[in-house]
Amino acid sequence: MKKFLSWLLGIIAVIVLGLYLTDYNYVLKGIRVVYLTGHTTAFIDDFKYFENETISASSNPQPWPKAEDYNTVEPTETLIQTNEALGTVAFLIIKNDSIWYENYAEGYSDSSQTNSFSMAKSVVSALMGKAINDGYIKSLDQPVGDFYPEFKNTNITVGDLSSMASGLNWDESYKNPFGITARAYYDDNLAETILNLKMVERPGEKYKYLSGNTQLLAMVIQKATGKQLATYLQQSFWQPMGAENPALWQVDDEDHRLVKAYCCIGSNARDFARFGKLYKDFGKWNGKQVLDSAFVAKSIQPRFKESPEYGYGFWLNKHNGKEVFAMRGILGQYVIVIPEDDVIIVRLGHHRGKKGDDPFSKDFYTYMEEAYSMLRANS
Numbered sequence: 001m002k003k004f005l006s007w008l009l010g011i012i013a014v015i016v017l018g019l020y021l022t023d024y025n026y027v028l029k030g031i032r033v034v035y036l037t038g039h040t041t042a043f044i045d046d047f048k049y050f051e052n053e054t055i056s057a058s059s060n061p062q063p064w065p066k067a068e069d070y071n072t073v074e075p076t077e078t079l080i081q082t083n084e085a086l087g088t089v090a091f092l093i094i095k096n097d098s099i100w101y102e103n104y105a106e107g108y109s110d111s112s113q114t115n116s117f118s119m120a121k122s123v124v125s126a127l128m129g130k131a132i133n134d135g136y137i138k139s140l141d142q143p144v145g146d147f148y149p150e151f152k153n154t155n156i157t158v159g160d161l162s163s164m165a166s167g168l169n170w171d172e173s174y175k176n177p178f179g180i181t182a183r184a185y186y187d188d189n190l191a192e193t194i195l196n197l198k199m200v201e202r203p204g205e206k207y208k209y210l211s212g213n214t215q216l217l218a219m220v221i222q223k224a225t226g227k228q229l230a231t232y233l234q235q236s237f238w239q240p241m242g243a244e245n246p247a248l249w250q251v252d253d254e255d256h257r258l259v260k261a262y263c264c265i266g267s268n269a270r271d272f273a274r275f276g277k278l279y280k281d282f283g284k285w286n287g288k289q290v291l292d293s294a295f296v297a298k299s300i301q302p303r304f305k306e307s308p309e310y311g312y313g314f315w316l317n318k319h320n321g322k323e324v325f326a327m328r329g330i331l332g333q334y335v336i337v338i339p340e341d342d343v344i345i346v347r348l349g350h351h352r353g354k355k356g357d358d359p360f361s362k363d364f365y366t367y368m369e370e371a372y373s374m375l376r377a378n379s
Contacts, residue, residue, distance in 0.1 A: 026188070030182060030185070030186045032049075034046075037049070042115070042117070042185065042331075044349070046115060047113070047250050047266045051252075051254045052250055053230035053257065053259060054230070055230050055233055055234045055247040056238070058239045058243045060242055062241070063242075064270055066098060067098040069378060070098075071102060071103075075101070075374060078373075079091075079373075079374075082353075082370070086349055088348070088349035089104060089350070090104050090268070090269040091347050091348075091367075092347075093343070093371045094273055094343070094345075095341075095343055096342050097277060097342070099270075100375070108348075113245075113247065114348050115265075116264065116265040116333055117264070117333050118262065119272065119334075119335065120249075121214045121262055122314050122335075123233065123237075123327075124214050124218050124221070125162045126236075126279075126313065127236060129292060129295040130290075131221050133291065136221075140158060140162070140298075140312075143157055144157065144158060144160075148195065148219070148220070154203060156168070157203070157204065158217060159312065160203045161217035162214075162217060162313050163207065163313075164209050165204050165207055165303065166216075167199050167202055167208075168213065169197055170211065172211060174330070180193065181211060184211070185263075189256055190252040190260065191252075194215050214261050218258075218262075237278070237290065241285050243271045245267070247266055248265070249265050249266070250263070250264035263329075268348075269348055270346075272348075275335060276335040276337040276346070280339050280344065282296045283296045299312040299314055309360075311325070315360070324337065325337050325339075332352030333348050333349075334346065334348075336364070345371050352364075
């Protein structure tokens with residue numbers, strides 16, 4: 001037995017040494033954060049295991065009003081079953097800018113922080129629009145090379161990054177522990193990883209979803225504004241939109257403190273919903289123009305006819321004849337907006353439904369259909 005243990009420890013030591021020598025030691029952090037906490041992938045509370053920047057709550061909080069018939073309609077059986085099966089921890093229906101239905105599970109509440117995952121991409125795109133408004137970035141057509149010489153001769157623009165049309169060689173693989181996506185999530189120098197990307201396709205010609213695009217865009221915004229992205233988010237949106245609670249944004253490590261911009265804002269359903277309202281109202285917040293209306297309108301329309309599912313930082317859909325735009329995270333984090341009916345649906349939770357050929361998984365449609373069934377039951 002002692003011989004076996006010595007042999008096993010020796011094998012482990014060789015593997016660990018090999019990971020350090022080949023610069024894959026971040027895999028050890030992934031194992032520690034995920035598998036040693038009882039998970040098999042990233043999870044909604046994992047920000048507790050990373051360094052974070054804090055986004056302060058607004059000094060002028062603006063609570064969502066509650067509808068007169070708030071929570072008077074029971075959820076449908078299908079919604080109950082879906083929420084239980086997929087581990088929903090927060091579900092909101094906002095109608096006419098008032099909370100009409102709200103439910104939390106597993107001890108989560110209206111102030112609980114959970115990971116946004118890729119919903120953060122919509123937030124970063126909004127920050128790009130704000131930086132253009134503020135004069136830090138000239139337009140969607142400004143070259144990334146103006147900010148980073150590594151991309152000087154690529155012709156990639158900030159708009160290409162936001163609309164997922166950069167042509168960079170990022171590999172959007174979530175299962176490969178040695179891939180760039182895992183490295184970006186667990187390694188300690190995210191900027192170095194991003195600045196080593198190369199252009200392999202002509203930019204600005206077609207859509208291809210790459211998280212590295214958003215990360216590079218965030219680095220451009222930081223360089224253009226001279227502000228940490230978490231600070232710019234607080235000043236640009238969290239403060240004027242009256243966010244009631246502070247939020248967290250994961251950073252790569254305590255030395256570099258670059259936010260993981262393609263993911264990882266820790267906030268709650270009510271405050272995430274504010275971005276749905278802002279875009280529904282074409283950049284106005286309670287009568288004040290916070291974001292340029294033309295930019296918002298462009299953001300929630302497809303850039304490429306061949307890829308109608310994506311605009312600039314937002315997912316797009318047409319369901320039952322109604323235009324829909326959404327923020328979306330990998331575990332079924334959603335802010336779904338149906339402007340025609342002044343409806344916002346927010347769902348946060350542990351899992352999303354299975355995804356086939358459709359750009360959206362089945363649960364995305366279920367949340368809309370069952371919310372409408374509830375609304376109809378009250379009419």
